[in-house]
Amino acid sequence: MPRLTTTKPSYVLQKPLGNGVFLVRRAPDGELFLAQPLDGDDGDNNSNANNNEPAIQEPTSNIPQATFRELLRRGAGHAAANVLNHENLVSVRDELVDFPFPLPPPHVPPQTTLLHKDVDMDVDGRQPHAAGNNNGEQEEDDNARPEHQAPPPPPRRMLLWDYCDAGTLQDVMDCALPPLAAYDDPLGQDFLPEGFVWHVMLGLLRALQFLHQGIREGYEIEEVPAGDGGGGRRWKRARGAQTKEEDWMPILHRDLQPRNVFLQRPRGIETYGAVKLGGFGNCFVSGTVAGTAGTPLVAIKERDGSLAELREKLGRFRRDEKQMPLEERPYTNGSELAALGLMIYQMIHRRLMLLPPGARGNIFDPCSDDVDPQKIFNPDSRYTHELKELVTDLLLSNQNESFPAGKVLNRAWAGFEKWVASTDDGRLHRDLFDDIAFRRRNQERIEKAQAKEGYVGGEDVFVV
Known part of the structure; x- marks a missing residue:
């Protein structure tokens, strides 16, 4: 099975949902997904940020999450993605590697961290753009205490799942x-x-x-x-x-x-x-x-x-x-x-x-x-x-x-x-x-209008 990590669009972290699950939005079309980090940290705490403990614990009978992560480390994730890729199954939609995922820094209340903002993130490993100037650079605050500044977000591996927003x-x-x-x-x-x-x-x-x-x-x-x-x-x-x-x-x-x-x-x-x-x-x-x-x-x-x-x-x-x-x-x-x-x-x-x-x-x-x-x-x-x-x-x-x-x-x-x-x-x-017929007719109308106006080139237009 080919790797899922080819060229990917940018994603936006919406908010944490608890239990190590996050809501992520795909920037180009606004599609929402459930994101689950797979590096051994649930993303809601900083328990492994300042120690040398391994991210994936050895699996034991009383650590089901560690067992699950160990299976993923050994390649079970790709096998599951090969099965869970049907439009009528809750499916794995994407895999992100080196995703700059923010964690709450020590000594800072959670409500002041980047987890509670819409943070634009690119999957190529660039830093997130927090509130700042037009160049995406964080503005300096002379009164800010260095120990309160958020550390650079560690790169993390994540799976994106279908977000079923209408319940069950x-x-x-x-x-x-x-x-x-x-x-x-x-x-x-x-x-x-x-x-x-x-x-x-x-x-x-x-x-x-x-x-x-x-x-x-x-x-x-x-x-x-x-x-x-x-x-x-x-x-x-x-x-x-x-x-x-x-x-x-x-x-x-x-x-x-x-x-x-x-x-x-x-x-x-x-x-x-x-x-x-x-x-x-x-x-x-x-x-x-x-x-x-x-x-x-x-x-x-x-x-x-x-x-x-x-x-x-x-x-x-x-x-x-x-x-x-x-x-x-x-x-x-x-x-x-x-x-x-x-x-x-x-x-x-x-x-x-x-x-x-x-x-x-x-x-x-x-x-x-x-x-x-x-x-x-x-x-x-x-x-x-x-x-x-x-x-x-x-x-x-x-x-x-x-x-x-x-x-x-x-x-x-x-x-x-x-x-x-x-x-x-x-x-x-x-x-x-x-819906397929509706979108197709819209696309045909757009193409006819562009041809009538002599439109040449440009980006694809999608009308919903």
């Missing part, structure tokens, strides 16, 4: 999720807009297709000059070319829950911002290349477990299938899709489907019983038949270890397109494809 799916649900006892109808009520449900489902299916199969899919639009691409558009959405990673080893997330689904605010004219899957602390990486005949993607749900135990569970699962208790089954890619189905059901009906035995409103076990959409969905629900049918199939996917995310994505795409074309809300819905 769990936050969205908590905003309007009443206690279960408030329901008279055990099936619940219509909850979130169908456009948002489709948006989350498509984003997570794209993420799972990448994790399970190593397939990345682009975004394209096709011009329809003589027809209607839907909603009065003269273009239509087109799924971009699929590229498959070579020698991809499948990954199971194993913790697909609303709290691990992160959201961003729209960056353009989209109705909803990007959906990103995070929380990879319990993931499982297969040791077999995807598509190898006779080798299923299977694991134990918990972090610990022996290979012999896994083989025994897989053999029983293939032999007994539905008769095998849910808690004893191995964890497969079908388990992951069933977990997605449970999340989507909660988004539709404002309540959890699975409850402890005997709890009020417990409907069924979707992994052992047949699922009837007429029984699990409110008959008065306004959601489309295609969405209900797809959720039903997701809830049954745990019965089939070979149920691929790519096929589910194909069905979800068709259902989404039908919703867009056949409903009023769908025709008003705007997504990334609309």
